[in-house]
Amino acid sequence: MLIEKNVPLRPYNSFGIVARAQTLLRVTGEADLRQLAEDRQLAAAPKFVLGGGSNIVLTGDVKPVVLKVEVMGRRLVSQDDKAWIVEAGGGENWHEIVRWTLAQGYPGLENLALIPGTVGASPVQNIGAYGVELQDRFDSLDAVDLATGRVFTLDAAQCAFGYRDSVFKHVAAEPGGFGLAGKVLILRVRFRLPKAWKPVLGYLDLEKKMAATGEQHPSAQQIFDWICDIRRAKLPDPRVIGNAGSFFKNPTVSREQCADIIARDPKVVHYLLADGTVKLAAGWLIDACGWKGKSVGNAGVFEKQALVLVNRGGDANPVTGGEVMTLARAIQTSVYERFGIRLEPEPVVV
Structure with missing residues (x-):
């Protein structure tokens, strides 16, 4: 040590x-x-x-x-007629694991291409993009109790996945509670990748790619390539412009709330969910409030995607965490005053 x-x-x-x-x-x-x-x-x-x-x-x-x-490693753990079980160390780069699974012939993670971060962080946030969330491909994980050094395994139910949420983001409210925030470190994650693969294509950007290419039955590799192109066109590379990806969660509202917003703003981007609620595009709400391209100190809203806050100071005069959070709070206030919706940040504030 x-x-x-x-x-x-x-x-x-x-x-x-x-x-x-x-x-x-x-x-x-x-x-x-x-x-x-x-x-x-x-x-x-x-x-x-x-x-x-x-x-x-x-x-x-x-x-x-x-x-x-910095726990590394990747391997095929097992397989049966229905699925491959693939394991990756918590320190592995997420995008490289997505790329590797496809190269090995194990599709299923392609919609999650180019999400920044590590494998160990993926269950904490229950990362998701373009119609797929981690929980849809999750099998189990190994974690360490930081108090005792004991290794234990959790399945999907024990991880209590929700929208950008899991048991790892919550503190136990009472003795015996199961909140694990600050208590564990995730060593390895295992994914269950179905052999009966089906493409997940229900997003406008992917529909545009199908229309542009004429490919109505894309392969997993084609979807991977499309999503990489889409994300690179919309989102800044953190190696060039510092950022933490999507800064706010997309809020969900009732159908009645959505109808009220549509009556005032017919162009609001929204998606009907299976439970009858409606997901609103946080980036659209922020853009509608006029924040795209605006700055507070060296913290700014990205010109191509209002959901992303960026470091405008670069290497010479880097942004401070205080500037980022001042900008974030100003955006939250604007969206609440116009739409009555409270945006919730995705990143952990330390």
């Missing part, structure tokens, strides 16, 4: 915010966490699990012990 002190975190957060970790441990396997649990001083200290840093806003130096997840 190697402990590092006063570690710069700017390379480890996609916004490019300047901050430091007072204490950092690089986790490459269970042994590191067993040693952590056996160290009396470190075991008692608060912990912060850091994956790819693509879904966080740092508002200052991080005082808890930072556990940098």
Whole structure:
């Protein structure tokens, strides 16, 4: 177990915010966490699990012990007539795992291409895009209890997946409760990829690609390529312009609420869900309030996609977490005043 002190975190957060970790441990396997649990001083200290840093806003130096997840590995665990079970280490790059599964002939994750971050973070957020969520392809995961160093396994039901939500984002409300925020680190994730593969195409951008190419029965690789093209056209590369991807969750409302908004704003982008509620496009709501391209200090709203907040200061004068959150709160106020809807941020604010 190697402990590092006063570690710069700017390379480890996609916004490019300047901050430091007072204490950092690089986790490459269970042994590191067993040693952590056996160290009396470190075991008692608060912990912060850091994956790819693509879904966080740092508002200052991080005082808890930072556990940098660097658990690697990818393999086919098993298969039967119905599905392949594929496993990846929590420190693996998410997009590269999507690419690898397709190259191995295991389709199913293609709609989740180019989502930034690591495999270990994917169940925490229940990542999703273009009609597919992680829970749709999830089998199980291995995690470590940070207090004891004990490894345990959770299935989908135990992860309590919801829209951009899971048990890993909640603190237990009472003794015996099952909220796991701050209590565990995800080591490995296993995916169940059905052999009876069916394309998921129910999004306008994908329909446009089918119309443009004349391909009405695309392969998984074709969908992967289309989604990479779509995301690159809409979203900034964090290696060029710092950002944390989609900053707000798409809100859901009742049909009556949606009808009321449509009566005032007929062009509102909305999607009817299976449970009868309606999902609204948060980016459209923000754009309708006039925020696209606007800035607060060095924090700005991306010109091509209002759902993305960016670092306009670059390397010379990087954005602060305070500027990002000031801009986010101003956007929330505007959307609430116009539509009566409270936007909820996706990133974790530290």
